Amino acid sequence: MCCVTVIQSQDGWRVKYYQTDVCATKGSTVEIICDITHPYGIYYSDIKDRFWFTKEKYGEPVDLRTDSEYSGRVTYAYSSDWKSCYLTITDVRESDSAEYKLRFMTNRPRKKYTGSPGVTLSVTGFQVQVRRLNSTWLELTCHSSCVLSRRAEYVLYQNGRYFKTGSSLPVSSGSTDRYSCYLTGYWNQRSPAVYGPQRPSVSVSPSAEMLEGGSVTLTCSADANPAVSYTWYKEDGTSDPRLLSEEPQLVFSSIQSSDSGNYSCTAENQLGRKTSDFISINVKYGPQRPSVSVSPIAEMLEGGSVTLTCSTDANPAASYTWYKEDRTSDPHLLSKEPQLVFSSIQSSDSGRYSCTAENQLGRKTSDFILIPVKYLPQRPSVSVSPSAEILEGDSVTLTCSTDANPAASYTWYKGDGTSDPHLFSEEPQLVFSSVQSSDSGRYFCTAENQLGREMSDFISIDVKYGPQRPSVSVSPSAEMLEGGSVNLTCSTDANPAANYTWYKEHKDSPRASGQIFTINDFTAEHSGNYYCEAQNEMGRSNSTLRLITSSGASPWPITTAVFALTSAIFLVIIMILAVLMIRKKSPQSSRPAERLENNAQIPPAEPCYATASFSRNQEDLLLYSNVSPARPPRRKEEVEEVLYSRVNFESSGAASERRCEGAVDDSSALYSTVSKAPRE
Known part of the structure; x- marks a missing residue:
């Protein structure tokens, strides 16, 4: 001093x-x-x-x-x-x-x-300096820039108490003690104490409820000398905490829900390192857009178990609601649970689903998710167009339809179930552009995908058409004697079934109705032309039969009559073949195109007659046959033109005179001869 x-x-x-x-x-x-x-x-x-x-x-x-x-x-x-x-x-x-x-x-x-x-x-800067010796030990040294007198010396204190005299001291790393220096001779001046950091404390500003988008600051502080460095971490839960910052403050200028979590900080200087307790940051805002997951993610088959899960990030926790889209009205509410469970999913469960997540801060709706349940075809249904009465020549469409996922392929069959059905088409529709009577029958279709195959019920197609040209038969077919019984039978193809009426030429009223006309006690008065008419609501058609009695004729044996008839027919056939060969050799045959063109203008054939005479001093046996050009059946009333060919058998031998060419037999007309027994 x-x-x-x-x-x-x-x-x-x-x-x-x-x-x-x-x-x-x-x-x-x-x-x-x-x-x-x-x-x-x-x-x-x-x-x-x-x-x-x-x-x-x-x-x-x-x-x-x-x-x-x-x-x-x-x-x-x-x-x-x-x-x-x-x-x-x-x-x-x-x-x-x-x-x-x-x-x-x-x-x-x-x-x-x-x-x-x-x-x-x-x-x-009179202070205690810290120097690291190795990973375990530190050296503390008292230091001052003041010029000290020779009498001055340093005294080291530990936790405020005398420890030793001297300017340096080795201590272990991580020590929690406090060390300071006193300088004797200088009014016992003491340096600031050096010590490692205490456990850091963390403060949050603002301390009130944290809403998403707000500003939040976390501050880390620790008592230590020398000054400490700070580091911020966020706990991941699955791995080591993630380093966020190396500043005393961690600042969120616009905090998000993803920032919610547990945070901690560390304070470190040369003497040691301490970590704070975790602090939880709980950010509130409304739900994020929910996501929807499906389990299983593989193909969904009808009858299987399917679970839809709705999830979102929200604080406070969100409540969930499931909806199914109806397209025609508001979505249909299904459940208020996070999961929508189908223990046995059905085809009717196919559709678009969505979920909503809601808390007091907001409400969000997920995107739609499509649930395509796959199932085998249901029993197909069959429809007919038109649904009214089907007439021959109409356009008719059969349609097969079913519910299936994946979409079904279709096959049409015709059959009655008694044998293998006939495959008609592999399209959903079976189309008859001009339906015919032959198309009548029972039809069915099948619908098939990779999960299975189903067959429809049978559907009947009943094509309505007018009567075809009737055929007429006589019973007995042998030679009929006067006084015997004759059955005339008329038959045709028609839908609905035809009604039959018998007429005799030049008589106004019908002779009989029904398919069979019976004449009992046949006499010469019954000779003449008979015809039957077949009729339904679609049309009518008729055929003619001529019954003739020859007066005074001696009865030939049946074999002779048959021989004469056969010979006449054979002769007519030879004559027709001869005419055809002559025509083939004529010059006109070298120009078929021209003949075909002119043929279109040829008028209908006129009745032709051919006569062959065989004289045996007895009355002629007359045989008549209808000849007419071939033509397709008609629905409306058909009037038959009857053409005649007369064949007379004479005893002088076979002589023939040909009067016409190109005559055509019509099997729909039948003529019979009834022989009258000779009188004394």
């Missing part, structure tokens, strides 16, 4: 400072002391005020107690006799380096005095 005497004025006031230069370490406490000497005849009681200052304002010293830079760090003290003055500055800073002077005033007018020069304070 040194003392300096300051002569203030001739008045005899003096200020004596115990040190003119003070070296202090940052953070330490400094004490400056001085004594006041008064002139003879004046007492200390004449001093009415005193203070310390380093600055002046408007030419006047500024009391340290009123300087904001020293607020709370400056203390004045005086001895009981007011002789000694004390200035104490705590937690000194480098900015505290200055010249400190004492200012006092007496009770005499304008008598103010300053102890000048004052005390110069130098604040330096």
